[in-house]
Amino acid sequence: MNNQADTAAAALREEVQMLMECRQVSRHYQDGDRQLQVLQEVDLKIAAGDMLAIVGSSGSGKSTLLHCMGGLDQVSSGEILYKNQAIQQWSSAQLADWRNQQLGFIYQFHHLLPEFNAQENVAMPLFIAGVKRAEALKQATELLERVGLQARARHRPSELSGGERQRVAIARALVNRPQLVLADEPTGNLDDATAASVFALLQQLNQELATAFVLVTHDQSLAAQLPRTLHLQHGKLVTASAYAAAQRETN
Numbered sequence: 001m002n003n004q005a006d007t008a009a010a011a012l013r014e015e016v017q018m019l020m021e022c023r024q025v026s027r028h029y030q031d032g033d034r035q036l037q038v039l040q041e042v043d044l045k046i047a048a049g050d051m052l053a054i055v056g057s058s059g060s061g062k063s064t065l066l067h068c069m070g071g072l073d074q075v076s077s078g079e080i081l082y083k084n085q086a087i088q089q090w091s092s093a094q095l096a097d098w099r100n101q102q103l104g105f106i107y108q109f110h111h112l113l114p115e116f117n118a119q120e121n122v123a124m125p126l127f128i129a130g131v132k133r134a135e136a137l138k139q140a141t142e143l144l145e146r147v148g149l150q151a152r153a154r155h156r157p158s159e160l161s162g163g164e165r166q167r168v169a170i171a172r173a174l175v176n177r178p179q180l181v182l183a184d185e186p187t188g189n190l191d192d193a194t195a196a197s198v199f200a201l202l203q204q205l206n207q208e209l210a211t212a213f214v215l216v217t218h219d220q221s222l223a224a225q226l227p228r229t230l231h232l233q234h235g236k237l238v239t240a241s242a243y244a245a246a247q248r249e250t251n
């Protein structure tokens with residue numbers, strides 16, 4: 001009886017903590033009469049507080065997978081569950097609310113709004129969610145402090161360095177206290193030292209806030225610092241050793 005209760009409790013804990021699951025996710029694009037298979041039967045699970053890297057060579061499907069996970073692209077078959085609900089069944093309004101309230105996105109080219117200063121850029125998801133301006137700006141300031149940019153709050157993106165802009169983008173991705181952050185090459189356009197400090201910041205935020213992070217990267221050395229790495233090859237998840245063998249063949 002006790003054993004049964006323990007098993008049930010463990011199963012429940014896993015359910016509660018499971019954030020996202022990709023089940024047999026495939027994505028193809030039609031190119032004239034040719035079908036381009038970009039993702040093939042990808043299975044993966046992300047639990048609360050996970051931090052994982054997705055590595056793969058150019059064109060292996062990393063961004064497509066991330067876009068599907070964020071509901072920005074549609075899967076051709078399979079399903080993506082967020083807290084056990086299939087996101088492809090949601091309306092575009094539901095998807096937009098979900099992205100605004102539960103997800104954070106960090107892109108390689110940060111997409112900050114040039115006419116707004118750093119603090120307003122960070123506050124933007126809160127403005128969109130209907131939070132009052134003063135409260136939104138207060139929360140944005142807290143996040144800017146956290147990423148070490150309080151002194152730059154009133155600067156516009158054009159007045160910031162690449163690394164500073166990327167940190168503003170990270171603060172913006174976190175301002176809604178998302179449970180899951182999807183980051184596409186978040187350090188891709190930064191020099192090595194800045195990339196390392198931005199990466200360290202993501203790790204720190206993962207530990208402090210228990211935010212789950214999925215980081216798409218080309219950079220194997222960054223990925224190696226994370227507890228879990230998934231390897232994409234021609235749209236399929238493969239084992240680390242199969243991936244390494246294929247890399248050796250191409251080099």
Ligand SMILES: Nc1ncnc2c1ncn2[C@@H]1O[C@H](COP(=O)(O)OP(=O)(O)OP(=O)(O)O)[C@@H](O)[C@H]1O
Nearest residue numbers: 029030036038056057058059060061062063064065
């Ligand atoms: N909208 C689209 N229509 C047609 N083909 C597409 C589309 N989006 C992506 N692709 C193709 O899908 C493949 C995977 O692209 P994706 O951007 O996911 O790769 P990636 O691994 O992120 O590459 P990179 O590291 O170069 O950014 C590529 O061959 C790309 O040309």
